[in-house]
Amino acid sequence: MIEFCPLLATDFERIYPIEQAAHLEPWSPANLLSCFGPRYLNGLMLHDGQPAGFYISDLVAGDSSLMNICVLPALQGKGLGWALLQEYLARSKANRAEAWFLEVRASNHKAIRLYERAGFAEYCRRDGYYGTGNAREDAILMSRLFDLD
Template structure:
Protein backbone atom coordinates (compact mmCIF):
# COMPACT_ATOMS: atom_id res chain seq x y z
CA UNK A 1 0.00 0.00 0.00
CA UNK A 2 1.38 3.40 -0.90
CA UNK A 3 1.96 6.15 1.65
CA UNK A 4 -0.76 8.17 -0.11
CA UNK A 5 -3.44 5.46 0.22
CA UNK A 6 -2.36 4.58 3.76
CA UNK A 7 -2.75 8.25 4.72
CA UNK A 8 -6.35 8.30 3.54
CA UNK A 9 -7.33 4.83 4.78
CA UNK A 10 -6.07 5.21 8.36
CA UNK A 11 -8.42 7.19 10.58
CA UNK A 12 -6.90 9.72 12.94
CA UNK A 13 -6.55 8.20 16.42
CA UNK A 14 -9.34 9.33 18.73
CA UNK A 15 -8.71 9.94 22.45
CA UNK A 16 -11.62 9.95 24.86
CA UNK A 17 -12.37 9.34 28.53
CA UNK A 18 -12.22 5.68 29.55
CA UNK A 19 -15.44 4.24 30.97
CA UNK A 20 -16.23 1.01 32.81
CA UNK A 21 -17.59 -0.53 29.58
CA UNK A 22 -14.00 -0.38 28.22
CA UNK A 23 -12.77 -2.70 31.01
CA UNK A 24 -12.71 -6.01 29.06
CA UNK A 25 -10.66 -4.47 26.22
CA UNK A 26 -8.34 -2.72 28.67
CA UNK A 27 -7.73 -6.01 30.48
CA UNK A 28 -6.92 -7.79 27.20
CA UNK A 29 -4.45 -5.10 26.14
CA UNK A 30 -2.89 -4.87 29.62
CA UNK A 31 -2.26 -8.64 29.64
CA UNK A 32 -0.19 -8.30 26.45
CA UNK A 33 2.20 -5.85 28.10
CA UNK A 34 2.62 -7.02 31.69
CA UNK A 35 3.63 -10.25 33.38
CA UNK A 36 0.54 -10.06 35.59
CA UNK A 37 -2.26 -8.37 33.69
CA UNK A 38 -5.19 -6.81 35.52
CA UNK A 39 -8.64 -8.33 35.20
CA UNK A 40 -11.67 -6.62 33.69
CA UNK A 41 -13.18 -6.35 37.18
CA UNK A 42 -10.04 -4.57 38.43
CA UNK A 43 -10.35 -2.05 35.61
CA UNK A 44 -14.07 -1.61 36.31
CA UNK A 45 -13.32 -0.89 39.96
CA UNK A 46 -10.53 1.59 39.16
CA UNK A 47 -12.63 3.44 36.58
CA UNK A 48 -15.66 3.57 38.89
CA UNK A 49 -13.66 5.20 41.70
CA UNK A 50 -14.05 8.93 42.18
CA UNK A 51 -10.27 9.28 41.87
CA UNK A 52 -9.96 7.20 38.69
CA UNK A 53 -9.00 9.12 35.55
CA UNK A 54 -8.49 7.21 32.34
CA UNK A 55 -8.23 7.82 28.62
CA UNK A 56 -8.39 5.43 25.69
CA UNK A 57 -7.01 5.88 22.21
CA UNK A 58 -8.81 4.23 19.32
CA UNK A 59 -8.28 4.06 15.56
CA UNK A 60 -11.13 6.49 14.89
CA UNK A 61 -14.15 7.12 17.13
CA UNK A 62 -15.34 3.49 17.18
CA UNK A 63 -12.19 1.77 16.03
CA UNK A 64 -9.75 -0.70 17.48
CA UNK A 65 -8.23 0.05 20.88
CA UNK A 66 -4.67 1.33 20.33
CA UNK A 67 -3.81 2.24 23.91
CA UNK A 68 -4.90 3.57 27.27
CA UNK A 69 -3.65 5.41 30.34
CA UNK A 70 -5.10 5.24 33.84
CA UNK A 71 -4.34 7.37 36.90
CA UNK A 72 -5.48 7.99 40.44
CA UNK A 73 -5.91 11.73 40.88
CA UNK A 74 -6.35 13.50 44.18
CA UNK A 75 -5.34 17.07 43.36
CA UNK A 76 -2.78 18.43 43.71
CA UNK A 77 -1.20 15.00 43.04
CA UNK A 78 -1.81 12.06 40.74
CA UNK A 79 -0.22 8.70 40.08
CA UNK A 80 -0.16 7.03 36.69
CA UNK A 81 -1.12 3.43 37.34
CA UNK A 82 -0.69 2.08 33.82
CA UNK A 83 -0.12 3.19 30.25
CA UNK A 84 -0.13 0.68 27.39
CA UNK A 85 -0.14 0.84 23.60
CA UNK A 86 -0.69 -2.19 21.43
CA UNK A 87 2.51 -3.80 20.22
CA UNK A 88 1.84 -3.19 16.51
CA UNK A 89 1.39 0.54 17.14
CA UNK A 90 4.51 1.15 19.22
CA UNK A 91 7.14 3.54 17.94
CA UNK A 92 4.60 5.78 16.18
CA UNK A 93 4.31 8.44 18.89
CA UNK A 94 0.89 7.26 20.08
CA UNK A 95 1.96 6.81 23.71
CA UNK A 96 3.38 10.34 23.69
CA UNK A 97 0.11 11.75 22.32
CA UNK A 98 -1.94 9.76 24.81
CA UNK A 99 0.25 10.79 27.74
CA UNK A 100 0.24 14.46 26.68
CA UNK A 101 -3.55 14.45 26.47
CA UNK A 102 -3.85 12.71 29.84
CA UNK A 103 -1.47 15.10 31.59
CA UNK A 104 -3.38 18.06 30.17
CA UNK A 105 -6.63 16.71 31.58
CA UNK A 106 -5.00 16.08 34.96
CA UNK A 107 -3.68 19.65 35.02
CA UNK A 108 -7.18 20.94 34.24
CA UNK A 109 -8.39 19.09 37.36
CA UNK A 110 -5.85 20.91 39.53
CA UNK A 111 -3.04 18.33 39.54
CA UNK A 112 0.37 19.96 39.93
CA UNK A 113 2.53 16.84 40.44
CA UNK A 114 2.31 13.43 38.80
CA UNK A 115 4.10 10.27 39.95
CA UNK A 116 4.62 6.88 38.35
CA UNK A 117 6.62 3.69 38.74
CA UNK A 118 8.39 2.01 35.86
CA UNK A 119 10.53 -1.10 35.66
CA UNK A 120 14.18 -0.04 35.72
CA UNK A 121 15.02 -1.88 32.48
CA UNK A 122 12.07 -0.55 30.47
CA UNK A 123 14.15 1.90 28.44
CA UNK A 124 11.44 2.91 25.90
CA UNK A 125 9.01 3.80 28.70
CA UNK A 126 11.67 5.64 30.70
CA UNK A 127 12.58 7.67 27.60
CA UNK A 128 8.90 8.50 27.02
CA UNK A 129 8.50 9.71 30.59
CA UNK A 130 11.70 11.75 30.52
CA UNK A 131 10.60 13.45 27.29
CA UNK A 132 7.29 14.26 29.06
CA UNK A 133 9.17 16.00 31.87
CA UNK A 134 9.43 13.22 34.47
CA UNK A 135 12.60 12.79 36.51
CA UNK A 136 13.69 9.98 38.79
CA UNK A 137 12.57 10.63 42.38
CA UNK A 138 13.50 7.30 43.94
CA UNK A 139 14.00 3.57 43.47
CA UNK A 140 12.24 0.53 44.92
CA UNK A 141 14.65 -2.41 45.03
CA UNK A 142 13.24 -5.72 43.81
CA UNK A 143 9.74 -4.25 43.38
CA UNK A 144 8.69 -6.11 40.23
CA UNK A 145 8.59 -9.88 39.98
CA UNK A 146 8.82 -11.40 36.53
CA UNK A 147 9.78 -14.62 34.82
CA UNK A 148 13.49 -13.80 35.10
CA UNK A 149 13.40 -12.71 38.74
CA UNK A 150 12.96 -9.45 40.62
CA UNK A 151 13.76 -6.02 39.19
CA UNK A 152 13.79 -2.50 40.59
CA UNK A 153 11.12 0.12 40.04
CA UNK A 154 12.06 3.70 39.31
CA UNK A 155 9.76 6.21 40.95
CA UNK A 156 9.42 9.23 38.68
CA UNK A 157 7.86 12.65 39.27
CA UNK A 158 6.72 15.45 37.00
CA UNK A 159 5.75 18.88 38.29
CA UNK A 160 3.32 20.89 36.18
Template sequence: MNMDPTHASQPPAAISPLSILDVSAMFRIEQLAHSHPWSQKLMASNFGGLYRDLGLWQGDQLLGYVIVRVVAGEAELINIAVDPAHHGQGFGRQLMQAMMALAQQEQWEQILLEVRASNAPAQHLYRTFGFDEIDRRKGYYPSAEGREDALIMRCFCPA
Protein backbone atom coordinates (compact mmCIF):
# COMPACT_ATOMS: atom_id res chain seq x y z
CA MET A 1 0.00 0.00 0.00
CA ASN A 2 1.36 3.41 -1.00
CA MET A 3 1.32 5.71 2.01
CA ASP A 4 3.04 8.60 0.24
CA PRO A 5 0.82 11.61 1.08
CA THR A 6 1.81 13.50 -2.08
CA HIS A 7 0.09 10.83 -4.21
CA ALA A 8 -2.86 10.18 -1.93
CA SER A 9 -4.34 13.66 -2.37
CA GLN A 10 -4.01 13.93 -6.16
CA PRO A 11 -7.25 13.55 -8.10
CA PRO A 12 -7.33 11.01 -10.94
CA ALA A 13 -6.38 12.30 -14.38
CA ALA A 14 -9.34 13.20 -16.61
CA ILE A 15 -9.70 13.91 -20.33
CA SER A 16 -11.63 16.94 -21.57
CA PRO A 17 -11.74 19.12 -24.69
CA LEU A 18 -9.23 21.97 -24.83
CA SER A 19 -9.93 25.56 -25.84
CA ILE A 20 -7.80 28.39 -27.13
CA LEU A 21 -7.53 29.51 -23.49
CA ASP A 22 -5.40 26.42 -22.77
CA VAL A 23 -2.67 27.26 -25.31
CA SER A 24 -0.21 28.64 -22.74
CA ALA A 25 -0.41 25.40 -20.68
CA MET A 26 -0.07 23.35 -23.88
CA PHE A 27 2.89 25.44 -25.00
CA ARG A 28 4.69 24.84 -21.68
CA ILE A 29 4.42 21.07 -22.24
CA GLU A 30 5.33 21.43 -25.93
CA GLN A 31 8.61 23.13 -25.01
CA LEU A 32 9.49 20.46 -22.46
CA ALA A 33 8.44 17.42 -24.49
CA HIS A 34 9.78 18.12 -27.99
CA SER A 35 13.30 18.81 -29.22
CA HIS A 36 11.92 21.17 -31.88
CA PRO A 37 8.69 22.55 -30.36
CA TRP A 38 5.91 24.31 -32.17
CA SER A 39 5.52 28.04 -31.64
CA GLN A 40 2.71 29.30 -29.44
CA LYS A 41 1.15 30.93 -32.50
CA LEU A 42 1.14 27.62 -34.39
CA MET A 43 -0.45 25.86 -31.42
CA ALA A 44 -3.16 28.52 -31.28
CA SER A 45 -3.96 27.97 -34.96
CA ASN A 46 -5.04 24.37 -34.27
CA PHE A 47 -8.49 25.05 -32.81
CA GLY A 48 -12.02 25.12 -34.18
CA GLY A 49 -13.58 23.62 -37.29
CA LEU A 50 -11.42 20.72 -38.38
CA TYR A 51 -9.56 20.25 -35.08
CA ARG A 52 -10.21 18.03 -32.08
CA ASP A 53 -8.05 19.06 -29.11
CA LEU A 54 -8.12 16.95 -25.96
CA GLY A 55 -6.29 17.53 -22.71
CA LEU A 56 -5.40 15.25 -19.85
CA TRP A 57 -5.87 17.09 -16.58
CA GLN A 58 -5.09 16.34 -12.97
CA GLY A 59 -7.06 18.92 -11.07
CA ASP A 60 -6.22 22.21 -12.77
CA GLN A 61 -2.84 21.00 -14.11
CA LEU A 62 -2.57 20.01 -17.76
CA LEU A 63 -0.43 16.86 -18.01
CA GLY A 64 -0.72 16.23 -21.74
CA TYR A 65 -2.68 16.87 -24.90
CA VAL A 66 -3.51 15.51 -28.32
CA ILE A 67 -4.36 17.54 -31.43
CA VAL A 68 -6.18 15.85 -34.31
CA ARG A 69 -7.31 17.34 -37.62
CA VAL A 70 -10.35 15.68 -39.23
CA VAL A 71 -11.37 16.14 -42.87
CA ALA A 72 -14.18 14.11 -44.47
CA GLY A 73 -13.88 11.19 -42.05
CA GLU A 74 -10.11 10.96 -42.25
CA ALA A 75 -8.07 12.11 -39.28
CA GLU A 76 -4.46 13.07 -38.77
CA LEU A 77 -2.88 12.98 -35.33
CA ILE A 78 -0.75 16.08 -35.67
CA ASN A 79 0.59 16.51 -32.14
CA ILE A 80 0.62 14.59 -28.89
CA ALA A 81 2.69 15.37 -25.82
CA VAL A 82 2.87 14.50 -22.14
CA ASP A 83 4.79 16.60 -19.63
CA PRO A 84 8.11 14.75 -19.20
CA ALA A 85 7.71 14.95 -15.41
CA HIS A 86 4.76 12.56 -15.86
CA HIS A 87 6.22 10.12 -18.39
CA GLY A 88 5.84 6.42 -17.69
CA GLN A 89 2.47 6.76 -15.96
CA GLY A 90 0.26 5.69 -18.88
CA PHE A 91 -0.90 9.19 -19.76
CA GLY A 92 0.07 8.89 -23.44
CA ARG A 93 -2.00 5.70 -23.55
CA GLN A 94 -4.96 7.53 -21.97
CA LEU A 95 -4.74 10.27 -24.60
CA MET A 96 -4.63 7.67 -27.38
CA GLN A 97 -7.63 5.83 -25.88
CA ALA A 98 -9.58 9.09 -25.78
CA MET A 99 -8.69 9.81 -29.41
CA MET A 100 -9.75 6.31 -30.46
CA ALA A 101 -13.07 6.69 -28.58
CA LEU A 102 -13.64 9.97 -30.43
CA ALA A 103 -12.81 8.22 -33.72
CA GLN A 104 -15.52 5.66 -33.03
CA GLN A 105 -18.01 8.29 -31.89
CA GLU A 106 -17.44 10.47 -34.98
CA GLN A 107 -17.01 7.43 -37.28
CA TRP A 108 -13.60 8.31 -38.68
CA GLU A 109 -12.42 5.91 -41.39
CA GLN A 110 -8.72 6.12 -40.64
CA ILE A 111 -6.10 8.03 -38.68
CA LEU A 112 -2.70 8.98 -40.07
CA LEU A 113 0.32 10.27 -38.18
CA GLU A 114 4.00 11.03 -38.62
CA VAL A 115 6.58 10.06 -36.02
CA ARG A 116 10.34 10.49 -35.81
CA ALA A 117 12.19 7.37 -36.95
CA SER A 118 14.20 7.54 -33.70
CA ASN A 119 11.13 7.70 -31.43
CA ALA A 120 10.78 3.99 -30.64
CA PRO A 121 8.57 4.46 -27.53
CA ALA A 122 5.98 6.44 -29.53
CA GLN A 123 6.07 3.94 -32.39
CA HIS A 124 5.47 1.12 -29.92
CA LEU A 125 2.51 2.99 -28.40
CA TYR A 126 1.00 3.64 -31.83
CA ARG A 127 1.40 -0.01 -32.83
CA THR A 128 -0.51 -1.11 -29.73
CA PHE A 129 -3.44 0.93 -31.08
CA GLY A 130 -3.31 -0.75 -34.50
CA PHE A 131 -1.10 1.69 -36.41
CA ASP A 132 1.18 0.28 -39.09
CA GLU A 133 4.01 1.98 -40.98
CA ILE A 134 2.94 2.75 -44.55
CA ASP A 135 5.66 5.09 -45.79
CA ARG A 136 8.72 7.14 -44.85
CA ARG A 137 9.57 10.80 -45.46
CA LYS A 138 13.32 11.19 -45.82
CA GLY A 139 14.83 14.08 -43.85
CA TYR A 140 11.44 15.39 -42.71
CA TYR A 141 12.22 16.44 -39.14
CA PRO A 142 15.01 18.74 -37.97
CA SER A 143 17.36 17.06 -35.51
CA ALA A 144 20.57 17.76 -33.61
CA GLU A 145 22.47 15.93 -36.38
CA GLY A 146 20.69 17.74 -39.25
CA ARG A 147 17.55 15.97 -40.51
CA GLU A 148 15.69 12.82 -39.51
CA ASP A 149 13.19 10.61 -41.33
CA ALA A 150 9.51 10.55 -40.44
CA LEU A 151 7.58 7.30 -40.45
CA ILE A 152 4.04 7.64 -41.73
CA MET A 153 1.68 5.35 -39.85
CA ARG A 154 -1.99 4.56 -40.40
CA CYS A 155 -4.77 2.93 -38.43
CA PHE A 156 -8.13 1.94 -39.90
CA CYS A 157 -10.94 2.71 -37.49
CA PRO A 158 -13.47 -0.02 -36.70
CA ALA A 159 -16.98 0.69 -37.98
Protein backbone atom coordinates (compact mmCIF):
# COMPACT_ATOMS: atom_id res chain seq x y z
CA MET A 1 0.00 0.00 0.00
CA ILE A 2 1.25 3.48 -0.88
CA GLU A 3 0.67 6.51 1.33
CA PHE A 4 1.86 10.11 1.09
CA CYS A 5 2.56 12.61 3.83
CA PRO A 6 4.49 15.86 4.20
CA LEU A 7 8.26 15.33 4.52
CA LEU A 8 9.68 16.97 7.65
CA ALA A 9 13.28 17.69 8.67
CA THR A 10 12.75 15.14 11.45
CA ASP A 11 12.36 12.44 8.75
CA PHE A 12 15.97 13.01 7.67
CA GLU A 13 17.40 9.79 9.16
CA ARG A 14 14.70 7.76 7.40
CA ILE A 15 15.13 9.28 3.95
CA TYR A 16 18.87 9.93 3.67
CA PRO A 17 19.56 6.22 2.88
CA ILE A 18 17.19 6.59 -0.10
CA GLU A 19 19.06 9.70 -1.26
CA GLN A 20 22.39 7.85 -1.04
CA ALA A 21 21.15 4.71 -2.77
CA ALA A 22 19.18 6.37 -5.57
CA HIS A 23 21.45 9.17 -6.81
CA LEU A 24 24.73 9.11 -8.73
CA GLU A 25 25.87 12.16 -6.77
CA PRO A 26 23.78 12.27 -3.58
CA TRP A 27 23.24 15.59 -1.84
CA SER A 28 25.19 16.06 1.38
CA PRO A 29 23.20 15.87 4.64
CA ALA A 30 23.66 19.64 5.07
CA ASN A 31 22.36 20.36 1.59
CA LEU A 32 19.29 18.20 2.12
CA LEU A 33 18.61 19.64 5.56
CA SER A 34 18.83 23.18 4.17
CA CYS A 35 15.70 22.45 2.08
CA PHE A 36 13.12 22.75 4.84
CA GLY A 37 11.25 25.92 5.67
CA PRO A 38 8.36 28.08 4.53
CA ARG A 39 9.13 28.18 0.79
CA TYR A 40 9.62 24.42 0.49
CA LEU A 41 6.97 21.82 -0.25
CA ASN A 42 8.39 18.37 0.46
CA GLY A 43 6.66 15.01 0.41
CA LEU A 44 7.32 11.49 1.64
CA MET A 45 5.99 8.28 0.10
CA LEU A 46 5.50 5.21 2.29
CA HIS A 47 5.24 1.71 0.84
CA ASP A 48 3.74 -0.75 3.32
CA GLY A 49 4.49 1.77 6.05
CA GLN A 50 8.19 2.20 5.16
CA PRO A 51 9.84 5.21 3.46
CA ALA A 52 10.09 4.39 -0.26
CA GLY A 53 10.69 7.77 -1.88
CA PHE A 54 10.44 11.51 -1.45
CA TYR A 55 10.45 14.81 -3.30
CA ILE A 56 11.77 18.24 -2.45
CA SER A 57 10.41 21.33 -4.17
CA ASP A 58 10.16 25.01 -3.63
CA LEU A 59 7.21 27.19 -4.44
CA VAL A 60 7.63 30.91 -5.08
CA ALA A 61 4.90 33.13 -6.55
CA GLY A 62 3.16 30.27 -8.36
CA ASP A 63 6.38 28.76 -9.75
CA SER A 64 7.18 25.32 -8.39
CA SER A 65 10.69 23.87 -8.86
CA LEU A 66 11.17 20.16 -8.32
CA MET A 67 14.64 19.99 -6.79
CA ASN A 68 14.83 16.32 -5.91
CA ILE A 69 12.71 13.23 -6.48
CA CYS A 70 13.80 9.67 -5.86
CA VAL A 71 12.54 6.17 -5.19
CA LEU A 72 14.38 3.40 -3.34
CA PRO A 73 16.22 1.43 -6.08
CA ALA A 74 14.65 -1.91 -5.04
CA LEU A 75 11.20 -0.41 -5.65
CA GLN A 76 11.91 1.41 -8.92
CA GLY A 77 10.17 0.48 -12.16
CA LYS A 78 6.87 -0.38 -10.47
CA GLY A 79 5.03 2.90 -10.99
CA LEU A 80 5.99 4.45 -7.65
CA GLY A 81 7.96 7.28 -9.28
CA TRP A 82 4.94 8.13 -11.41
CA ALA A 83 2.68 8.10 -8.34
CA LEU A 84 5.13 10.32 -6.43
CA LEU A 85 5.35 12.79 -9.32
CA GLN A 86 1.55 12.95 -9.61
CA GLU A 87 1.29 13.57 -5.87
CA TYR A 88 3.86 16.40 -6.14
CA LEU A 89 1.96 18.00 -9.05
CA ALA A 90 -1.42 17.74 -7.30
CA ARG A 91 -0.16 19.00 -3.94
CA SER A 92 1.78 21.93 -5.41
CA LYS A 93 -1.29 22.84 -7.50
CA ALA A 94 -3.41 22.79 -4.33
CA ASN A 95 -0.83 25.22 -2.92
CA ARG A 96 -1.35 27.56 -5.92
CA ALA A 97 1.45 26.44 -8.23
CA GLU A 98 0.73 27.44 -11.83
CA ALA A 99 4.00 26.47 -13.55
CA TRP A 100 6.45 23.66 -12.86
CA PHE A 101 10.21 23.50 -13.45
CA LEU A 102 12.98 20.94 -13.01
CA GLU A 103 16.42 20.00 -14.27
CA VAL A 104 17.73 16.56 -15.09
CA ARG A 105 20.94 14.92 -16.36
CA ALA A 106 20.87 14.42 -20.12
CA SER A 107 21.70 10.71 -19.60
CA ASN A 108 18.80 10.12 -17.19
CA HIS A 109 16.47 8.80 -19.89
CA LYS A 110 14.14 7.08 -17.44
CA ALA A 111 13.46 10.29 -15.53
CA ILE A 112 13.15 12.33 -18.75
CA ARG A 113 10.52 9.89 -20.11
CA LEU A 114 8.66 10.06 -16.83
CA TYR A 115 8.63 13.88 -16.92
CA GLU A 116 7.58 13.99 -20.59
CA ARG A 117 4.65 11.67 -19.89
CA ALA A 118 3.63 14.04 -17.11
CA GLY A 119 3.58 16.99 -19.53
CA PHE A 120 7.06 18.47 -19.06
CA ALA A 121 9.05 19.66 -22.09
CA GLU A 122 12.67 20.76 -22.49
CA TYR A 123 13.19 24.52 -22.74
CA CYS A 124 16.94 24.88 -22.24
CA ARG A 125 20.23 22.97 -21.87
CA ARG A 126 23.19 23.83 -19.68
CA ASP A 127 26.34 22.44 -21.29
CA GLY A 128 28.55 20.34 -19.00
CA TYR A 129 26.60 21.37 -15.91
CA TYR A 130 26.98 18.05 -14.03
CA GLY A 131 30.13 16.15 -13.07
CA THR A 132 33.80 17.05 -13.05
CA GLY A 133 36.77 17.00 -15.44
CA ASN A 134 36.12 14.98 -18.58
CA ALA A 135 33.09 13.25 -17.05
CA ARG A 136 30.77 16.18 -17.57
CA GLU A 137 27.26 16.06 -18.90
CA ASP A 138 24.54 18.51 -19.82
CA ALA A 139 21.62 19.52 -17.66
CA ILE A 140 18.24 19.58 -19.39
CA LEU A 141 15.84 22.16 -18.02
CA MET A 142 12.19 21.19 -18.36
CA SER A 143 8.96 23.01 -17.64
CA ARG A 144 5.26 22.37 -17.53
CA LEU A 145 3.68 25.75 -18.04
CA PHE A 146 0.04 24.73 -18.24
CA ASP A 147 -2.13 22.66 -15.99
CA LEU A 148 -3.05 19.51 -17.85
CA ASP A 149 -5.85 18.33 -15.55
